[in-house]
Amino acid sequence: MKLDQIETPAALIDIARMQKNIARMQGHMNALGVAFRPHVKTTKCIDVVRAQIAAGARGITVSTLKEAEAFFAAGAEDILYAVSMAPSKLPRALALRRQGCDLKLVVDNPNAAAAIAAFSDQHGQTFEVWIEVDTDGHRSGITPEQDTLLEVGRILHENGVKVGGVMTHAGSSYELDTPEALAALAEQERAGCVRAAQRLREAGIACPAVSVGSTPTALAATQLEGVTEVRAGVYVLFDLVMHNVGVCALDDIALSVLATVIGHQADKGWAILDAGWMAMSRDRGTSKQSHDFGYGQPCLLNGTxxxxxxISAANQEHGILSATAEHAHTGEDITQRFPIGMKLRVLPNHACATGAQFPEYHAVTPDGDSVEWRRFHGW
Amino acid sequence: MKLDQIETPAALIDIARMQKNIARMQGHMNALGVAFRPHVKTTKCIDVVRAQIAAGARGITVSTLKEAEAFFAAGAEDILYAVSMAPSKLPRALALRRQGCDLKLVVDNPNAAAAIAAFSDQHGQTFEVWIEVDTDGHRSGITPEQDTLLEVGRILHENGVKVGGVMTHAGSSYELDTPEALAALAEQERAGCVRAAQRLREAGIACPAVSVGSTPTALAATQLEGVTEVRAGVYVLFDLVMHNVGVCALDDIALSVLATVIGHQADKGWAILDAGWMAMSRDRGTSKQSHDFGYGQPCLLNGTxxxxxxISAANQEHGILSATAEHAHTGEDITQRFPIGMKLRVLPNHACATGAQFPEYHAVTPDGDSVEWRRFHGW
Structure with missing residues (x-):
């Protein structure tokens, strides 16, 4: 289907840009000598993940057990569920393990570790668990020097649960915007995670995997000694937040929302699009960054x-396109510049959030044709 | 399924609260002597809409043609598609009309009106169009005194398209928080829409329907002379934004997200939930209101x-629960107060946005049992 035949709003993936993004990340990881385990929460799309694996990814990272189930059914076997395990979800993890899925769980506290050990014993199923390490204070995990790290390691190890590794995610990298700061955080992330592994090993607990990553730190890392693998998600599509962080150009962004002009408020300089927050998502991740892109950056149909x-404001199915304060288009008639029926593409703040609003992507080839790539949602 | 057996995160609808909300709105409309046409974009759920129709709703309002198709297939016939029509969507509207759906379109500009007239003529299908009126300047529509109103009316009328009515939505009501201001806006919305109808009729264009509404103005209206019907959506579930606007109590909110405690950062006073922004949505609608609820208000499993x-912060699958600045729980051990595995219910900022993150609701009966109600998404 050609671009101008796709009903709006629609989520478009520019396949050439996506492949370039995949090649860039995989090439960087190859050069650093580490494995790469993409986080598939960004797209939840089997077609995208196949391209990541074809480029050299080893295993995948998921944010929900539904992703684990769907990607296992599609052929992925080595799956890291990178959210601290809730004991009530163990039966679902058990079912995956019993089907042959090499599912790895994550914990960062003694209670969940003990629950996994007890459940494992009760059901005669060995689980593999990675311990989450906190290297930047932004969310979950155990800091490398905390006693809890060894406590959790011992609860698992002494009760027959395999401690497969340590993992960390320096998500505070999203708040940075200079190469120096990103490189420093990448080193902090690496050093903290390697240190946690070292402490576990010194306590007699094997800890084969040392897994780090976020898109900005992965791209900024210059050496990853002691690290065995890197994880990243949003790099595959990129978005305006990543552009502000400084790790991609505008024309690397592979996701856009196709929209149609459906009205105007000429006195106010507004063109109304049929892409509101239901299409763009409510993510306003650029609002606190150096450049606030509102609900998105409008582009021509060809991507310019x-x-x-x-997109200065959004209701559920209405997006308001207007001139920015810095660029008042003096005297311009908005109804002529953006006539009724005109199609635009809008770059999103956050590819993970915007993608989730759609049941499918329209993957666009360089010649302007498109195919439908399904994605799934829910838990 | 009992509440504590539902996997988290999950969207719960408290059926008793929902029925109370439906009865309240329908009763108010009955007392004011107008028809009520609920906006089903809030839930996109056939089970909810059946309850609204059973209580006396006449017709429905939709925000997408997908809703129109799904609800027509489920038995709804009188459907107002309340977003200004994009000419490129006319084939899909035509298909619905030809199947017998009494689909009404909306326009607010001459170009779209002319496109509908031409398409109607070309396909030998009479369309019914309502003209969108702008009564509060917040988004789309033609102001009642603008020449464009009659221009659009004439383009339709003189080309054989039925002008079925005028409609307005005073969405700026979401920015108010006093009964006086809401009542004043309700009157402004009523008067503006009635005036637009009057102008059309004086120009010889029949305009049978006069349709107004938003949840706050609908509930605040004390007289609706000249109005034939009211539309509202979020009233059916309510949310924290509506609570701040002042039109519902906390215990009227029928939607909550069931979540599990999966970790802590004790030093920071954080409990980590498995409901992040993917579950709550990125909607931060209360951030500019009198009371900022972050990403949501935590409640016990019983709803207290x-x-x-x-919920002070959220990542994709992690929500951070913490004490508010005003209520520091001095000396409290967050790991004891909210232990691993504890289930909570979180009231959302915006029911329309939060619901959209889930493929289904779990509708909870007063005895704590639940049934699954599907919802759909996409366009």
Missing amino acids: PLPGYV | PLPGYV
Whole structure:
């Protein structure tokens, strides 16, 4: 289907840009000598993940057990469920393990570790668990020097649960915007995770995997000594937040929302699009960054950005396109510039959030044709 | 399924609260002597809409053609598609009309009106169109005194398209929080829409329907002379934004997200939940209101709110529960207060946005049992 035949709003993936993003990350990891385990929460799309695996990814990272089930059914076997395990979810993890899925769980506290050990014993199933390490204080995990790290390690190890590794995610990298700061955080993430592994090993607990990553730190890392693998998700599509962080150009962003002009408020300089927050998501991740892109950056249908315009506000099915304060288009008639029926592409703040609003992507080839790639949602 | 057996995160609808909300709105409309046409974009759920129709709703309002198709297939016939029509969507509207759906379109500009007239002529299908009126300047529509109103009316009328009515939505009501201001806006919405109808009729264009509404103005209206019907959506579930607007109590909110405690950062006073922004949505609608509820208000499993706690931050699958600044729980051990595995219910900022993150609701009966109600998404 050609671009101008796709009903709006629609989520478009520019396949050439996506493949370039995949090649860039995989090439960087190959050069650093580490394995790469993409986080598939960004797209939840089997077609995208196949391209990541074809490029050299080893295993995948998931954020929900539904992703684990869907990607296991599609052929992925080595799966890291990278959210601290809730004991009530163990039966579902058990079912995956029994089907032959090499599912790895994550914990960061003694209670969940003990629950896994007890459940494992009760059901005669060995689980593999990675311990989550906190290297930047932004969310979960155990800091490398905390006593809890060894406590959790011992609860698992002494009760027959395999401690497969340590993992960390320096998510505070999203708040940075200079190469120096990103490189420093990448080193902090590496050093902290390697140190946690060292402490476990010194306590007699094998800890084969040392897994780090976020898109900005993965791209900024210059050496990853002691690390065995890197995880990253949003790099595959990129978005305006990542552009502000400084790790991609606008024309690396592979996800856009196709929209149609459906109205105007000429006095206010508004063109109304049929892409509101239901299409763009409510993510306003650029609002606290150096450049606030509102609800998105409008582009022509061919992908050329339109500087000086922004999606300045959004209702459920209405997006308001207007000129930015810095670029008042003096005297311009918005109804002529963006006539009724005109199609635009809008770059999103956050690819993970925007993608989740759609049941499918339209994957666009360089010649402007498209195929439908399903994605799933829910838990 | 009992509440504590439902996997988390999950979207729960408290059926008793929902029925109370439906009865309240329908009763108010009955007392004011107008028809009520619920906006089903809030739930996109056939089970909910059946309850609204059973209580007396006449027709439904939709925000997408997918809703129109799904609800028509489920038996709804009188459907108002309340987003200004994009000419490229006319083939899909035509298909619905030809199947017998009494689908009404909306326009607010001459170009779309002319496109509908031309398409209607070309395909030998009479469309019914309502003209969108702008009564509060917040988004789309033609103001009642604008020449464009009659221009659009004439383009339709003189080309054989039925002008079925005028409709307006005073969405700026979400920014108010006093009964006086809401009542004043309700009157402004009523008067503006009635005036637009009057102008059309004086120009010889029949305009049978006069349709107004938003949840706050609908509930605040004390007289609706000249109005034939009211539309509202979020009233059916309510949410924290509506609570701040002042049109519902906390215990009227029928939607909550069931979540599990999966970790802590004790030093920071954080409990980590498995409901992040993917579950709650990125909607931060209360951030500019009198009371900022962060990403949601935590409650016990039985629905009792926990004042002084809030979901203060969210990542994709992690929500951070912490004490609010005003209610520091001095000396409290967060790991004891919210132990691993504890289930909570979180009231959302915006029911329309949070619901959209889930493929289904779990509808909970007063005895704590639940049934699954599917919802759909996409366009």
